[in-house]
Amino acid sequence: MRWWCCVFAFVLTLHLDIIAAKSAAQPPPNAIKNKPRTMPTTRPAADHLSTAYYANSCPNLEAIINQKVNAWIKRDSTLAPSIIRLHFHDCAIRGCDASILLNYPGSEKRAHASKTLRGFALIDEIKAEVERRCPRTVSCADILTAAARDATVLAGGPFWQVPFGRKDGRVSLVKEANTVPQGHENITSLIDLFQKLGLNIVDLVVLSGSHTIGRSTCSSIQQRFSNFNGTGKPDQSIDFNYLNSLKRQCKLDTNFVNLDGTTPRTFDVAYYTNLEKKMGLLSTDQLLHSDSRTSPIVDALASQAQLFTSQFAVSMVKLGNVQVLTGKTQGEIRRNCNFVNS
Template identity: 40%
Template sequence: MAALIASFLLAFSLLLVGVNALMVDYYAETCPGVEEAVEEAVKKATANDNTVPAALLRMHFHDCFIRGCDGSVLVDSQGNNTAEKDGPPNISLHAFYVIDNAKKAVEELCPGVVSCADILALAARDAVAISGGPIWEVPTGRKDGKISRASDTSQLPAPTFNFSQLKQSFSQRGLSTGNLVALSGGHTLGFAHCSSFQNRIHNFDATDDVDPSMNPAFADSLRKACPAHNKVRSAGSAMDSTNTVFDNTYYKLLLQGKGLFSSDEALLTHRKTMELVARFADSQKAFERAFVKAMIRMSSLTGGDGVRLDCRVVT
């Protein structure tokens, strides 16, 4: 118990340090065109590939949950070091080229000034806005980290997590239960591979082959897309029925038994989180307000100490 309390206090102190270190318009004098350059890179990529917004949002989340938002998820494996992006939970991450392109454009404007971590945070915000979601001011001033280890990706919350595991994972990073429900709404964008929800549709437990909390017709459609012992790596399901639009459909479907992950369904096993799911399902505006608040709080976790000139390389 003492170790858990110490871990929480450490995480919370890191959060406070991050909040104090960041500010809106951090680059107002040193790189005034940074936000426009990042937005242009995200828009251009999304015009050619509508999966880019979901990829950038997930990338930012995975970056922040390991040592804070320090751009370590962008680093390539090199030599004897296997980097975060090659850890099991991150194998399906993509669209790193978007950050590369944004970084190149920003370096032409103001060499050596803007961190890769800030570019990723701005890109995630732009990804949400481009998909029809809210726009918000992103506090900047993050620094890039020099450590990126695949082994650390075991710290990421898994799609198989139950509520207790989710709550612990978020609270250790100074994030509330409300933040958990709001950030889960990011699942309104994107695609999930069969491996992420296989546990719910095959051999669920000793009594049921399929998770009984799932809508039967929905479960049947997933079983057809992802048969037992599926070997098609690209097989899976859209996160929700409007998976390129940032809206509150995720919550509406969750209440209908059509959530994909165990971690999604877990939100309905606790009174407070279930009430929030119902509120967000009823009000897009309530969801957006909570999501923006949670994103700012999560992305204020910092841990780096420099600015990388190449987001893929630690120097």
């Protein structure tokens, strides 16, 4: 009974989180009227975002983005998880400001941690079309955020409304990009990173569920095959048969292996059920199930598909709102996503 009570309490907490997120997006009509005039407050930058931001200035924006993302993913379905990952790498450093798209010596794009990122050409093509239709109006940060949503939907995941109004950053540093998680960190460091981004432990576990699709290079898991953490032995937290299967697939570090070993092309909760079977590809994945702070969340999501998809949408909105630049004094609208405006 204690286990069921814990799960019930967690599910209830998630339900309240969803309600709170919706309430925050739509404040009650009398909120401003009842606000004491003697206590002015500074609104968070994300509060300046709006789903209607481009309603007049670029009304066809979402249709343009959707058409381009759809066309590219039809040709190469592996681009869907790549766009989601590109969005995370952007937001994890300096917030969602398209700094990952800047391309010059010393930028985030040139970092070792960014070598396997893909999808840049798709974003460039979207930007070119948007500039043709709505010149100097739409930020690269907004394009990348909406593209990540559309890629999720095309992969079989949930839809959510994307609030717009982000500006593009002017700073991109290679040393900062190398702090993005690479699949071998401990849970404490991941929780700390997410907290710095304004995200919580539920967001960490839910957003990790994007690994239900996509692939990883074998170089990311080679340390699990032998001398794991200096023990001289393979990683003991992984299923023996699964480990042997991975070894056969990873004759070369440059080979690719599916992040989800059972249903790699389906956006579902198999990622979490795999963790329960000790079949997490990355060591950080498997640690989510062995750490007492995150394992109850993994178990709850593994048994409730609707809970996963609904909370994934909520957490992706939160991710897209991380440390955004807004207003007339922050950032800029880049004319080319690769370079700051001259």
